[in-house]
Amino acid sequence: EEEEEATLRELRIFLREICAKLARNRTFYIFTKPVDEEEVPDYREIIKEPMDLESMMTKIDKHEYECAQDFLHDIDLICTNALEYNPDRNPEDKVIRHRACTLRDTAYAYIKAEMDTDFEEKCRGIRDNR
Ligand SMILES: COC(=O)[C@H](Cc1ccco1)c1ccncc1
Numbered sequence: 480e481e482e483e484e485a486t487l488r489e490l491r492i493f494l495r496e497i498c499a500k501l502a503r504n505r506t507f508y509i510f511t512k513p514v515d516e517e518e519v520p521d522y523r524e525i526i527k528e529p530m531d532l533e534s535m536m537t538k539i540d541k542h543e544y545e546c547a548q549d550f551l552h553d554i555d556l557i558c559t560n561a562l563e564y565n566p567d568r569n570p571e572d573k574v575i576r577h578r579a580c581t582l583r584d585t586a587y588a589y590i591k592a593e594m595d596t597d598f599e600e601k602c603r604g605i606r607d608n609r
Pocket residue numbers: 509510514518519560561564565571575
């Protein structure tokens with residue numbers, strides 16, 4: 480109903496600010512856009528569900544997140560994709576894995592610090608009853 484739509488509007492405003500803040504951090508630059516399939520032709524043979532921060536911003540605007548948990552699920556996807564595609568012991572792979580883990584931990588910390596647990600519970604109720 481209308482109050483639920485007001486709650487989801489507030490969620491989208493909150494998630495846009497979290498997503499923008501993550502995308503402004505130069506440590507996470509590599510996660511801001513989809514991996515280019517022309518530069519990395521085998522990427523989509525290995526990674527079945529690519530994800531990035533720009534795509535997540537688009538999903539917010541398309542009302543594809545109904546609670547912070549759903550948003551964090553896509554952050555987790557960015558992270559696991561990077562761990563799976565870059566698994567080796569060489570320095571380059573280790574750097575992107577560290578950045579992926581830092582993205583994940585930073586996103587969880589921002590949401591825990593800035594989101595009211597009652598608000599998230601209200602969003603979960605809307606999601607679970609739709
Ligand atoms: C999320 O980004 C990635 O997983 C790509 C994979 C990749 C490998 C070669 C080109 O691109 C990446 C880009 C830059 N540095 C490390 C890895």
